Amino acid sequence: MTRGQAGAAGARAEPVGLAEYNWQAHSVLVVDDEEGMRNFLERTLARRCGMVQSAADAEHAAALMARLHFDLLILDIALPGKSGIEWLHELREHGYTGDVILVTAFADMETAIDALRGGASDFILKPFRVDQILNSIKRCFERAGLARENFVLRRELAGLAADPTGLVGHSPAIEQLRAMVRRIGQMPSTVLLLGESGTGKEVVARALHQTSPRAQRPFVPVNCAAIASELIESELFGHVKGAFTGATESRNGLFYYAHGGTLFLDEISELPLPMQTRLLRVLEERKLRPVGSEREVPVDVRIIAASNRDLATEVRAGRFREDLYYRLAVVDVALPPLRARPEDIPDLMRHFMGQFSTQLGVAPLPLSHEVVSRLTAYPWPGNVRELRNYVERSLILGCFPPEPHAGGHAPLLAAEDDLELSLAEVERRHIERVTAACDGNKTEAARRLGVSRKTLERKFADWAAEAEYAARRAERRA
The missing domain is CATH 3.40.50.300 (P-loop containing nucleotide triphosphate hydrolases)
Known part of the structure; x- marks a missing residue:
């Protein structure tokens, strides 16, 4: 029996006391070189969580994280190339604050201490039961939810103390x-x-x-x-x-x-x-x-x-x-009206990004001088409500669209089949459309999208790496 089969053995019994929890609002990335373990965790979590992705090593997991947000990582320690603990140390050094559950079939006291020092939220030995991993995940989600609520409350209280209006x-x-x-x-x-x-x-x-x-x-x-x-x-x-x-x-x-x-x-x-x-x-x-x-x-x-x-x-x-x-x-x-006070637009955008980034679980977008100049020149016929909707849409897409959608402006996505796309695919198609409209000029495309050329180059590189990884997996399965 392989390690993956051993972990999957516990899938026969449905855990009790977890059905009432709202899993759909969360996303999980599983990183494990054992295909059986990846499949087991994907099947277990896919019917509960809003999004579940998997990768066989740190390199491809990093490519996924570059374009998608994950609330939680389930990370195997023994990975090919860079180990799970090594990658966890790198993630923390680069500012990743999400929860990480480390799993391993081979552990000693030194490994456990190193995992906790690296910032692991939990440490689980293989083989494990379904209810064991689900309870660990639930604790992570609840802890993150409380942290977000406390942040929002502290922000609101601080704002009221400074300005009760x-x-x-x-x-x-x-x-x-x-x-x-x-x-x-x-x-x-x-x-x-x-x-x-x-x-x-x-x-x-x-x-x-x-x-x-x-x-x-x-x-x-x-x-x-x-x-x-x-x-x-x-x-x-x-x-x-x-x-x-x-x-x-x-x-x-x-x-x-x-x-x-x-x-x-x-x-x-x-x-x-x-x-x-x-x-x-x-x-x-x-x-x-x-x-x-x-x-x-x-x-x-x-x-x-x-x-x-x-x-x-x-x-x-x-x-x-x-x-x-x-x-x-x-x-x-x-x-x-908002057009009579355009100098307030950066403050309003930061305010709305603070609200929506917590609700959506994504990081706020950087406000460049170019983006601010472009948006302060726009007349905002829908006033603050239109700006608020624009900020929310921008956080969902991961970039500032070149022009807010209002009466008389074409929507970002007009095709009916776009309604079936994931948010990541919506972002990719929008970026590709804008780049095509600029005849492949990524500098101009980045300007219209309100991002740096470096960010745009990274996204195209991640998509290429993802396509290459998918092709290699298809070859192995063939």
């Missing part, structure tokens, strides 16, 4: 907005936020709540445009049992859940006129009546409303009540 940027426009938020956040007055779609009205509403005496109470956002007109009254005020067809039980409204805190009414211009009348009455009397009830309920809620339309124009057109407009616009705040 949470607004990102240092342009004159954002500094003026930050000062206004600090001032009016302390006041109980109703606030009306005006600005184009995607300028961050909910972010400013949360900042106003966070800097108010109500900060420890609920913040309840409501998108008025997303609720059917016949349901909006029930959603906001609640209803009693039997108030209308389908009201089989009483239900509290969003005003109830926001009691003592802040209710953010986004896209308030979409409220039907009859509902505008009822909202005005609640704001003036500080009481509401659930649908179907004769009883009035007192409410203690601060209202922050927002619209991407000019409400004064809506009033003149008869689509918005004038008295409600003046009741809401005790303080009105105009949010600047």
Whole structure:
């Protein structure tokens, strides 16, 4: 029986207590020269993890790691050429921080100590049981998850301590907005936020709540445009049992859940006129009546409303009540579009990369002067929301696309069969398309992609090495 067969022997019994864990969010690279062991681990993990790859030696494992992200390495110590421990030392020296489980059939105390000094997360002897390796993997995933959560929490707490508004940027426009938020956040007055779609009205509403005496109470956002007109009254005020067809039980409204805190009414211009009348009455009397009830309920809620339309124009057109407009616009705040504060784009990109790199489990991309210059020249019709989506897409692709996708711009991938591709293949095809469009000029292609020529050369070299490795494997199998 080979070492691989010995390890696979434990595959007959399904481990207990692991089924409820979410494995799909993780990726694993198996590095072992035993084909039987590689196949066993691939079969065991492929139906659990989001992605599983394997390599027979450190050289080809490094090629895979150069273009794919792995949350965990399962690394055999006895590899041809460079040993697993030698490669682990190199990985740590070059900044790799992921978990590594070392496995071996031949171990002594000195080897175990060397493995731990090299930064191994666990050390397992072959042959091992399925539940043994799965529990070790699960511990690594959970530990990494806790580390990410702690990083995000520390970052958020540090940000709140430095700036409770949470607004990102240092342009004159954002500094003026930050000062206004600090001032009016302390006041109980109703606030009306005006600005184009995607300028961050909910972010400013949360900042106003966070800097108010109500900060420890609920913040309840409501998108008025997303609720059917016949349901909006029930959603906001609640209803009693039997108030209308389908009201089989009483239900509290969003005003109830926001009691003592802040209710953010986004896209308030979409409220039907009859509902505008009822909202005005609640704001003036500080009481509401659930649908179907004769009883009035007192409410203690601060209202922050927002619209991407000019409400004064809506009033003149008869689509918005004038008295409600003046009741809401005790303080009105105009949010600047992103094109009016392009100097904030690098700060916003770093902010979003910090968020998405943790969520996606990838490293942030370097922001070169060339990339920043190109993106600050773009008009960003979708404002901060468009920039946020662009950063997320860039992290997924592993590079900054030459032009953000917005109205009037061609999408990065138009072919229907591209929907079936892996993220790695999407990145490869996009790079190859851009390089072909530059007639093979890699310097120009790198400029358009927002990466260095060295990075582009490395990717092409990795793909060539991977193709050569696949060809050799095919020859051996033949």
